[in-house]
Amino acid sequence: MDGGATLDEAAGTAVAGRYYDGVTSRAHRVVLRVRDGHACLEGEAERCTPLNDIRVSERSTHAPRKLTFADEAVFEPDERGAMEALLHATGHRDSTVVWMQQSWRAVLASFAMLVIVLVVGYLFVVPAGAKLVARMLPASVERQLGEGVLKMLDRRVFSPTRLAASRQEELAQAFAQLAPPEDGAPPYRLVFRRSRIGPNAFALPSGDIVLTDELVNLLEDDKAVLATLAHELGHLHERHMTRRLIQGSAVAAVITVVVGDAGSLVAGLPTMALDMRYSRDAEQEADDYAAAMLHRNGIPLAHLERLFATLEGLEKEHGAMPPYLASHPPSAERLARLRERLR
Template sequence: MQGDAQREVPGRYYDGITSRAHRVVLRVENGEACLAGEAERRVPLAQVRVSERTAHAPRKLTFADEACFEPDQRAALEALLHATGHRDSAVVRMQQSWRAVVIALGTLLLVLAVGYLYVLPAGAKLAARLLPVSVERQLGQGLLGVLDRRVFDASKLPAARRAALAQAFARMAPPRDGAPPYQLVFRHSRIGPNAFALPSGDIVLTDQLVELLRDDHAILATLAHELGHLHERHLTRRLIQGSVVAAAGTVLFGDASALVAGLPALALDLRYSREAEQEADDYAAAMLRRNGIGLVHLERLFTALQELEDELGAPPPYLSSHPPSAERLARLRQQLD
């Protein structure tokens, strides 16, 4: 409030100590809000807070000691405020304009969409690269044990067969320096052919996928794909993204249980983005080339998965976490041409 006005506004004054309403008249003179009647006080206008205007409730004036004045008629107080030159802040005016609210909401949704689609993945990628490998290993610690209890049994492949595959993959050179350490783990799966990498450094290969491919080089191509996920730290990036989203939900809705309960689910949900799968496919192709293995074996992998998908009529668990095999085949064949 500012300036002087001679209008008088009847209303009720509450001293902030008792609940009694004192009948008073408010006027503004010499830069002060003046109350007269059952209570008397003069307060500089700069020390008076004017509440926001709402559709139905009248404004009230609050003083520094939390005493307040409420007018009998909102129109009378509005006229007095106008006479003193009072003007609501830009934020308040925007809140009272449906156009401004719609624009603000649209802007917020745009910022959230851009942040989720572009800023968050880029930030998660940078954070994952800066994260020490030891911390990443701790993130994945215990996940294999959880999976063993839920979906895996001990491998039924002969020990010699497992050793031969492990040694063949160990002899392969990664496509670039800096490949992380890994442990190749064989399991018998209750959910069919599968292969995936965990942040712990475990690359899990199921008996069913070995039996499906019947081509050691295609199996090596599969393992190279999973090593690509480890090298690019895809699952760690996804865990970071999911944790940020869960934390944002906690901030917005005040329920920390969603963050705590969601982390194990995030760790066990092995779905990657389409970009991550393409990066892993490219990594596998580069690794095969470096080791003198033809990309036709990677093609055989995708073909076998496509045939399995066609046979079942719906993607099995391994395929459901990857782009359609036909799409991966088409992309690979462009490199073969």
């Protein structure tokens, strides 16, 4: 409680109220006055305390302020107006934080700034941080993360493949013989599964590229299958899944702090991995990686075009996009971009 140049004015102001000494629950009837830089109580209890040793409670819409002394004794005024007049006379000023809490304009401005910070953080800071963390993350951690997610998916979504072992070997060997478009291609393992939710293919941080029977049967073109695998290898090369899992976990962690449900973060990992929406830039990077890989190995880009065209037809047929399509940009956009490149 600050004492200002208006103490003479404050000396003429008396505020009636109740005083609690902090020892008993009894309310003592007193009158508060300010004299010579001190707050003095008169009546059933008497004391004088320097103004600077008194804490003033925050302003409230309906309740009067309270004064708290160093020994935790409290003075409660009977009238809010009288108390405010005395505080004003002593030169007391609320802190900036208290003022902002009482101003709807300040609250609105603070909320707007918070939204801007969250949006900028989500769009730029979190992706940049996830990319940095993904690069620094040991391969063993990525492997454990991917293996754990695959085990959960096997329990909930996948069942053993029905493709013949010879068919699996044929596709695996064909892809293994392709040269990567650049040095430093990531190690991978091709995993075949039968899916309860239709055509799908994705790469896990462990290096596992999951390819479902349904997608192989849908494409009916081995080179289009190879184009799909090249696309997923591009995601591995750029560590897109690791980056997105880090981003998703960061956002989920913030929500967990607010909501307090840490279990949902772990339980949601399989769904997060299966229905992960890459950014448009990430998908274009993977598409470009696949196109470069096909070109280096003398495979016409028409097979990548066939992949997009098939997926586009599936979109039109089903209306609502299947999981594989929901996690990728519209095939029509990718097809148009590829055709522009083929010109």
